[in-house]
Amino acid sequence: MTPETVAAKLPPADVLSDQCPSREVLNRMTTKWGVLVLLVLYTGTHRFAQLRRRIGGVSERMLAQTLQQLEGVGMIDRRAFEVVPPHVEYSLTPLGREAAARVAALTGWIEANLPALVQSRAASDM
Amino acid sequence: MTPETVAAKLPPADVLSDQCPSREVLNRMTTKWGVLVLLVLYTGTHRFAQLRRRIGGVSERMLAQTLQQLEGVGMIDRRAFEVVPPHVEYSLTPLGREAAARVAALTGWIEANLPALVQSRAASDM
Secondary structure, three states, X not given: OOXXXXXXXXXXXXXXXXXXXXXXXXXXXXOOOHHHHHHHHOOOOEEHHHHHHHOOOOOHHHHHHHXXXXXXXOOEEEEEEOOOOOEEEEEEOHHHHHHHHHXXXXXXXXXXXXXXXXXXXXXXXX | OOHHHHHHOOOOOOOOOOOOHHHHHHHHHOOOOHHHHHHHHOOOOEEHXXXXXXXXXXXXXXXXXXXXXXXXXXXXXXXXXXOOOOEEEEEEOHHHHHHHHHHHHHHHHHHHOHHHHXXXXXXXXX
16 A cells, blocks of 8 residues: 555544554654654754753653654654764654644643642642 | 742743753643543543543553643542542643643644654655
């Protein structure tokens, strides 16, 4: 089957079904690090080391795995430059930019509402 | 410290910092099941068993843990009814509704763009 016929045969997408491929896309985007990678790349192209510095707490291994997962669903473009020393740049595809916009809306909301969210947590820990 | 003074002392929120409390809120919301729980409760109040039926693949244990995590950041209201047989209802708080709206925008986008996302995956698996 070509990718086109795969797409044509899909039933209506439903992330609530564990049989629907949309669930896997959701899981790849909403890993602990996937959200943050999309968020940083939304601000522009980054090299691997730059991404790693920008995202507090991510390990080299988890960052590499996250980038691969997002590349696999067509959200990230990986470009290797055959220069000395060689380097690799990551950027969002048009699809990735659309996804990242939704992620940025979510993280922006969390940041803007953090005082209320932290109060709730403090109250529930009492 | 009261919750109010905790909130007043926060530096600007930044999910990219692993020291910022917003990172923990993000992690609780974007677990494998957190996103789906918010999405279902966005459609209305549910009992535990109803939630479990609605979310394909979730175990009783993971659902209970996810509900607790979201309750802990003030997004979910848990009401126990002392009737025979006793039952518990879960609904979104006003804060939870705002969060769920962002989550629904993200999952709606994935569902609407699934053909393109699946084509990318099929192409990258070749």
